[in-house]
Amino acid sequence: AVPGQLKGKQVLITAGPTYEPIDPVRFIGNRSSGKMGFALAQAAQEAGAEVILIAGPVSLPTPTGVQRVNVETAQQMLDAVTAEANHSDIFISCAAVADYSPAKVEANKIKKTTHDKLILELEPTTDIVSSVTSQPDLTLFVVGFAAETRHIADYAREKMQRKKLDMIAANQVGEGQGFAVDDNALQVFWTGGEQLLPLAPKSQLARDLMTLIIERFYAKNST
Numbered sequence: 001a002v003p004g005q006l007k008g009k010q011v012l013i014t015a016g017p018t019y020e021p022i023d024p025v026r027f028i029g030n031r032s033s034g035k036m037g038f039a040l041a042q043a044a045q046e047a048g049a050e051v052i053l054i055a056g057p058v059s060l061p062t063p064t065g066v067q068r069v070n071v072e073t074a075q076q077m078l079d080a081v082t083a084e085a086n087h088s089d090i091f092i093s094c095a096a097v098a099d100y101s102p103a104k105v106e107a108n109k110i111k112k113t114t115h116d117k118l119i120l121e122l123e124p125t126t127d128i129v130s131s132v133t134s135q136p137d138l139t140l141f142v143v144g145f146a147a148e149t150r151h152i153a154d155y156a157r158e159k160m161q162r163k164k165l166d167m168i169a170a171n172q173v174g175e176g177q178g179f180a181v182d183d184n185a186l187q188v189f190w191t192g193g194e195q196l197l198p199l200a201p202k203s204q205l206a207r208d209l210m211t212l213i214i215e216r217f218y219a220k221n222s223t
């Protein structure tokens with residue numbers, strides 16, 4: 001990305017996992033490190049944007065010049081995104097949001113019992129990126145992510161359509177790639193095009209992806 005290309009634009013980014021509480025000491029989480037989302041926030045800031053980073057529980061320093069909002073649960077992330085979405089120009093949904101959360105949070109620590117099974121009831125969380133794209137009169141350019149173990153291109157394209165995204169960045173997870181690692185490769189799709197961003201450190205990959213996002217963002221907004 002060229003410095004200043006996103007001057008005057010607001011970029012909203014979600015990053016990291018969400019934690020869904022079971023009781024006061026336990027939660028359901030995932031292995032997302034937040035590195036890709038934080039690297040994207042830095043790349044957008046370097047391109048001149050005003051950046052709002054909605055971060056799940058991760059131990060990463062806030063990139064210089066980026067406004068960070070810490071959240072823990074999918075519901076809190078949804079609320080934070082909803083508050084910022086309509087005055088943003090670009091939304092990059094990089095967070096690994098929990099798909100389910102416990103139907104009931106126990107007020108006290110669940111004790112071991114003599115029964116050998118414990119059944120947790122889970123209910124689906126709201127799909128944050130879809131809740132944004134389903135708003136009428138949407139002008140925001142929306143980028144989603146897809147972490148897949150197989151059939152990457154097919155699943156990613158299907159997800160882009162179903163979630164009404166402008167662009168989707170897909171990565172293969174597993175075998176030292178994707179989650180909680182430093183290097184990653186991305187297959188990026190948009191309506192009418194695709195590009196492979198080969199294996200690179202996430203900081204480099206984030207700059208390359210930001211270049212693509214900026215290109216497509218201005219292409220969309222010039223028509």
Ligand code: C5P
Nearest residue numbers: 093094095097125126127128129144145
């Ligand atoms: O359906 P799947 O979780 O694979 O979709 C991934 C994309 O959807 C990512 O961009 C992720 O940030 C977003 N997502 C979301 N809210 C959810 C689940 C996923 O915004 N509850």
